[in-house]
Amino acid sequence: MARLHVGENKAFIQLHLSVFLAGFTGLFGKLITLNEVDIVWYRMFFTSLILLVFTGLPRVGWKKFLQIAGCGALLGLHWMLFYCSIKASNVSIGVVCFALVGFFTAIFEPMIFRRRVSWAEFLLSLITVAGLLCIFSFDARYRYGISIGVVSSAACALYAICNKKVSVGVRSRTMLMYQMSGGIFGVSIIIPFYLMVFPAGQDVIVIPAGSNLWWMLCHALFCTIGMYLLQIQALKQLSAFTVNLTYNLEPCYTILLAFLFFGEVRELNLSFYAGIALVILSVVLQTLKGRKH
Numbered sequence: 001m002a003r004l005h006v007g008e009n010k011a012f013i014q015l016h017l018s019v020f021l022a023g024f025t026g027l028f029g030k031l032i033t034l035n036e037v038d039i040v041w042y043r044m045f046f047t048s049l050i051l052l053v054f055t056g057l058p059r060v061g062w063k064k065f066l067q068i069a070g071c072g073a074l075l076g077l078h079w080m081l082f083y084c085s086i087k088a089s090n091v092s093i094g095v096v097c098f099a100l101v102g103f104f105t106a107i108f109e110p111m112i113f114r115r116r117v118s119w120a121e122f123l124l125s126l127i128t129v130a131g132l133l134c135i136f137s138f139d140a141r142y143r144y145g146i147s148i149g150v151v152s153s154a155a156c157a158l159y160a161i162c163n164k165k166v167s168v169g170v171r172s173r174t175m176l177m178y179q180m181s182g183g184i185f186g187v188s189i190i191i192p193f194y195l196m197v198f199p200a201g202q203d204v205i206v207i208p209a210g211s212n213l214w215w216m217l218c219h220a221l222f223c224t225i226g227m228y229l230l231q232i233q234a235l236k237q238l239s240a241f242t243v244n245l246t247y248n249l250e251p252c253y254t255i256l257l258a259f260l261f262f263g264e265v266r267e268l269n270l271s272f273y274a275g276i277a278l279v280i281l282s283v284v285l286q287t288l289k290g291r292k293h
Contacts, residue, residue: 072183
């Protein structure tokens, strides 16, 4: 029992470190001037190259590889929609919509794992939604970006749940390596259909150079390899709902970072602080709930 608690404590530390790194994802999406399709494809490509150098090609069966690659394609779709939401609105809106992942997880996880619906999880999700509504007044000008952001959060919830199911018995580095490399093929198939629904406003299939190349490499190393290795490790001990709910802290980090680095006009008024407090409350309550079990 003591060993189990030590493992859970370590998992919570890994989870919160991954959330902190995730806070920079939206910033990179703003700094990189490429189309969202290019950002996702090259993010997976550079991540695969870096992992290949350090891990080689670990052996997995074809069935397991296809399952992992499917998770990678789902992740790629989430990323494309996430960056599209940011470019259609701004960083703050993109990450605020992303925090709806916990809400969708509370719906999808019981269906996929065939377990009873947890009303406690729904309540925690509603607390988060209330906090997000306080943080951001949804301006009618950004409805398009918000709509894309909502679909992106649903795709992310499905990814985390499937990732938990597929990662059983697979090393974290192996899981990430084949998610990225296999995901490249999945994303390449998705891209033509994606562009039919969301036509590109700029050139597609552009080779990154200059600052874009530098930001892409940093994005791959810190916000992909570092973040997802920590997340996959945490998922081995914690539920997908706990992981996704804790990721609701990401908008808090990203909005503050966007305010500091980009000067995105956001008055840190009472409503903002009340929203942050509700999001943090939902995460703390879920952490305490998880430790009791």
